[in-house]
Amino acid sequence: MSKDNQILEEFTSKEYEHGWSVNYEADEAPIGLNEEIIRWISAKKEEPEWLLEWRLKAFRTWQTMEEPEWANIHYPKVDFQKLRYYSAPKQTKKPKSLNEVDPELLAIYERLGISLNEQKRLQGIAVDAVLDSVSVATTFKDTLGKLGIIFCSFSEAVKEHPELVKKYLGSVVPMTDNYYAALNSAVFSDGSFCYIPKGVRCPMELSTYFRINAANTGQFERTLIVAEDESYVSYLEGCTAPQRDENQLHAAVVEIYAAAHAEVKYSTVQNWFPGDKEGKGGIYNFVTKRGICAGDHSKISWTQVETGSAVTWKYPSCILKGDNSVGEFYSVAVTNNMQQADTGTKMIHIGKNTKSRIVSKGISAGKSQNSYRGQVHVMKRATNARNFSQCDSLLMGDRCGAHTFPYIDIQNPTAKVEHEATTSKIGEDQIFYCNQRGIDTEDAVALIVNGYAKEVLNQLPMEFAVEAQKLLALTLEGSVG
C-alpha cells in the first residue's frame, strides 16, 4: 500500500488541482435559451429532422415544468437565460483519427493525466473525451470495432447508427422525466454512445472523461449504453472543471439498457470543482442516471464516488423489469466546506425474484450537508423481490450534517426488504492510535476514511480505485484538528 500512501501524501497538500482553464478558439452559441438556440445547436450538429423535433418537444415541455425543490439543497436559482448552451473547440474539419486532433486539445487531456494517444494508453481502457459541448477524441475504436462494439461520441452515433439511437434514446429516461432531464433533452450537445452486441464481453474498460472549460457554459451531455443479450461491459466516467467564481451548470442524462443475461457496470468518480471554502463558485451537478434491466437475469451496477460539485442532485437508479434481474448501487459521497449533496438511488422491482443492493457511505466535514435519499419500490407482480440497503454516515467535526431519507413502497407481500443505517463520528481515539504508531493526522484520516468506504471502493476498477482514494484524502484535507 505504499504507493497509495505516496499518492495520499502528494495529494493531501494540494487544493483542487484541476482548477486551470485553457484559452482555445471556440465555436459558441449565443447566450440564452429559446427555440432558435435549439435549432442552432441541431443545425450545427447536422442532425436529422426527427432529432430536432424531439429536442423541441422536450424544450416545450420543459417550459411548462417547475424546478424541483424537494431535495435537501439550497442554492440561488439558476438563470437559464444567462447561460451558453454550446461551446466547442474550433476545428476546421472533423478529425478522422487521433493524429488529426488539435494537439492543444490533446494537451488539455494530457494535463489531466489522461493520455488519448493509443500507444501510450495503459492497457485495457478506451477513452471518449468530452470538452465542454463536444467529444474531442475516442480511442481504441478499431480494436473494439472488430468485436462489433460501437463506442463513439453521441453525435457520431446519430450520424452513423441513427436506428440504434432512435430506438433507445429516451427509452429509459423519457425526455419529460424531470426538469433537468427535459432541459438536457432539449439542448444536449454530445456525450458517449456505447453498444455491445449479443454475446460479446467487452475486453477493456470503456471510459468517458468530461471537462468543462469555457466560462458560463452549461454542460449537457448524454450517455447511452446498450448491452444486448449475454453481453458485458464496464464503463467509467470521470469529470473535472476549472476553478471559477461563478457557478456552472452540469445537467447530464445517462441511460443504460441491459437485455437478457447482460451485465453493465457503471462507475463514476465525480470531481467537479466544489467551490472555494466560503462556498463561492463550483458546479451545480443535476444529473439523471437510470438503467433498465429489461431482460431476464440482467444486471446493472452503479458505483459512484462523489467528491466534487457545490451542489449534487443525483440518483442513479435501476428498473428491474426482467425476472431475476439484479440492481446494485454503491456510493461514497464526500462533502466538505460548504458543499451540499443530495444523492441516492431508486430500485424499482417489477420482475419476479428481482434483487437489489444499496450501499451508501456518506462522509461530511466542514459546514457541508450530505443527504442520502433512496427509494425501494416493489410492484405488485414482483414476487420474491429482495432488497438490502445499508446507509452509513460519517461525521467529521460538529458543524456538518448527515441526513437519510429512505422511502420504501411495497405492493407484494412476498418482498423482503432490509434497511440498516449507522451514523458515526471519526473517533479521536482512532486518530490517536494511528498517531501513536507514527502516522500523522492527515494520513490517519485518509486511512480511516478509506477503510470506512472500502466496501464501495472495492467495486471500482483498480486504477479508478486509486484515483478515488486520492480524492477522498484531498477533499477532506484540513477537516480535522
Place this chain on the structure above:
Amino acid sequence: MLTIKNLHASIEGTPILRGINLEVKAGEVHAIMGPNGSGKSTLASVLAGREEYEVTEGEVIFQGKDLLEMAPEDRAREGVFLAFQYPVEIPGVSSTNFLRTALNQVREYRGQEPLDAVKFLSLMKEKMKLVEIDQKLLSRSLNEGFSGGEKKRNEIFQMAMLEPTLSILDETDSGLDIDALRIVSNGVNQLKSDKNATIVVTHYQRLLDYIVPDYVHVLYKGRIVKSGTKELALELEEKGYDWIKEEVDSAAV
C-alpha cells in the same frame, strides 16, 4: 534514556499526576504498579501524548529531547511505543495495511527508504512467529472482532515490527488467559535488548512472573511512593496495597 522530573498532569482540571520522578536506562525493565485510580494509565497516556491530559508542571527528557514538546506521531517516530490497554478498532483497514503505513512513515522520519511489499512481508513473517500470530488475523480489519487476547497479541506484534526504543505496556495482562499471557510475555522478552527499555504498567504481580522487572515502582495518588526490586512486587501480591496506602496517608497527616 528517559528522565521524568516532577511531572504533574491533570484531566479537565482534576490533577492526576502530582510530581512523578523516574529514571529509565537502556536495557532496563521498570514495572509501575499501584491500586486502581492511582494514575498508572495516565502516566502511560501522558508519555504517549494523548491530548486530553494537560501537563501542568515538570519535564520529560527522552534521549536528550524534550518529549512533551513533540506531537504524538513524532514521539512514536522517535521510538516511543504504547501498547494500549484497549486497542482501537479501525473498520476496513487491515492490520497489514495499517502497519505498513506506520512503518514507512517511521522510516521516512528516520531518513530510511520505505520497505517494498516483498521486504515488508518477509519482515512480517519473521515477527509473526514472536507472538504466534496468524496471517489471517492480520488481513482482517484492525482489531475489529478480535478477542481480548488477539488484540493484545496484535499490540505486541506491532511493537515487534516498529522496534521501539522505549515500550510502554499499559495493562497488557488484562483480559488475557494464562496461555495468551505466556505468549505475549515471551514476545516482549525476546524483543528486550541492551539498547531498549520497557515500562510495564500493571495492577497484578502475575505478569511480572513472566516479564521480570529490574525495578518496581508503586504509584499512589499520582506519586511514586515506593520503589524496589521484583521482591516488592511479590510483597504487594501477598499483602495488597493497603499497607502502602496507610503508610503514605499517615505520613501525610
